[in-house]
């Protein structure tokens with residue numbers, strides 16, 4: 267029952283809901299005891315011939331009022347207890363999402379998206395169940411169970427109650443065991459089904475590749491295996507599900523047999539009346555749910571506890587990059603001075619950034635080139651503070667980058683990553699993603715600067731065209747340019763294009779670079795590129811290799827030299843149009 271202690275912070279917060287909910291359950295438990303008493307009275311008075319119309323009417327009206335109050339109370343407890351449990355789920359989900367949003371990419375590398383999704387769905391649901399159904403089961407088992415027992419003992423008879431209830435412990439144990447089995451088999455079937463869903467999605471998405479490689483037969487065979495697995499796991503659930511009701515019924519029937527045999531003897535001996543025996547039957551029925559609830563409660567609580575701990579473990583992970591005390595509440599501006607002696611990823615054996623020094627002034631464009639894996643994106647990541655753990659310093663304006671408030675710091679940047687991502691929303695909303703209050707004019711202006719305006723106008727629904735699975739299929743170049751427009755709309759202090767022009771043709775690239783020159787004449791622009799045409803105009807170009815700067819200068823100097831830059835430039839010139847290099 268530790269989970270209730272762990273959830274006490276929330277229960278205190280929702281004290282009123284839980285008190286009203288449990289009070290309503292208590293009222294229902296007591297009111298449920300009245301109809302059997304009324305029925306017993308009617309039967310006994312009828313048997314004795316003392317029942318008057320007046321008494322009958324009074325009792326019937328009493329039954330109606332009783333039923334109406336129970337109806338209202340059922341409404342109240344559902345709203346109060348289930349309402350509170352849904353608020354808990356909402357609160358935890360929101361906190362979890364906020365927590366995920368603060369995490370650095372290494373966190374998402376360690377925790378697979380599927381697992382995080384499972385925490386955000388299954389685990390939260392299990393905790394919500396404890397705060398909702400768990401509380402109901404606990405309260406019902408205690409209040410209804412005890413009050414029904416008291417009524418059986420005091421309104422009917424202690425001996426009859428004890429004998430009738432001999433099989434009840436088996437019901438509690440049976441319910442507990444079966445619900446555990448039901449849960450595990452059901453979840454295995456659910457997991458298999460969700461694997462099948464993922465598999466179907468991947469197969470459909472990859473159908474072109476499958477066809478091109480002539481792998482249809484193999485795909486179908488492996489799909490068949492997967493469906494067979496779902497079938498087997500569903501079938502494993504069936505016997506437990508099918509066994510549940512009969513088990514309960516058998517135990518209830520044994521209770522009835524004991525009740526009728528003992529009851530009949532006791533009526534004969536005038537120890538109980540016919541009416542009391544009838545009431546006992548009703549009480550027996552009233553006792554079934556609390557006994558089952560007691561059995562279910564154990565599993566719900568156990569699952570909720572494990573889930574709560576799993577969620578808590580995620581909350582305990584602190585973000586790698588955090589605000590320092592008294593972080594500077596200012597959007598940085600000014601020179602960027604990068605001086606990193608050593609940076610390694612957790613699993614790197616040698617430095618990924620190795621004694622890299624450069625500085626960029628506002629107005630300037632910095633070009634970064636180098637072989638794949640040279641450390642270009644890592645350098646950008648350090649500038650964007652994906653990690654603050656490196657040897658050396660990075661200054662932006664008057665202060666080192668780590669001293670700025672993270673939110674403020676990021677406002678200085680417009681970043682177009684290599685693997686840009688567009689959301690399933692309209693093109694206009696994708697462009698105004700970083701500035702939700704941007705006018706349509708601003709959106710269009712940014713799209714024009716990114717040379718994608720005409721493409722967008724060409725779609726039937728223009729800027730309102732939906733992107734994503736159910737939307738238009740955009741080409742790689744269109745996606746890149748929309749992502750550039752999104753960054754340009756912010757008019758950031760620093761614009762970073764990380765290999766973001768790779769999918770556009772030479773002419774479009776030239777147009778985009780010309781507009782950048784025009785609108786970013788007093789701000790910093792950093793361009794990482796494989797095609798030198800994209801950085802030709804830069805005020806400063808650095809060439810990276812194995813985490814180090816191997817050459818630096820302006821294009822004309824580097825192209826006239828005899829280093830790697832000159833070699834690749836000649837190659838790119840030979841293959842007119844600027845072929846990218848992968849050497």
Ligand SMILES: Nc1ncnc2c1ncn2[C@@H]1O[C@H](COP(=O)(O)OP(=O)(O)OP(=O)(O)O)[C@@H](O)[C@H]1O
Pocket residue numbers: 611612613614618636637638639640641642643644645684
């Ligand atoms: N998250 C990471 N964890 C561990 N190693 C990484 C991570 N990201 C990159 N690396 C490694 O760091 C090195 C530099 O990678 P980086 O992405 O910075 O190179 P790059 O110059 O941008 O390459 P490309 O031109 O292909 O984009 C590579 O060896 C890469 O495998």
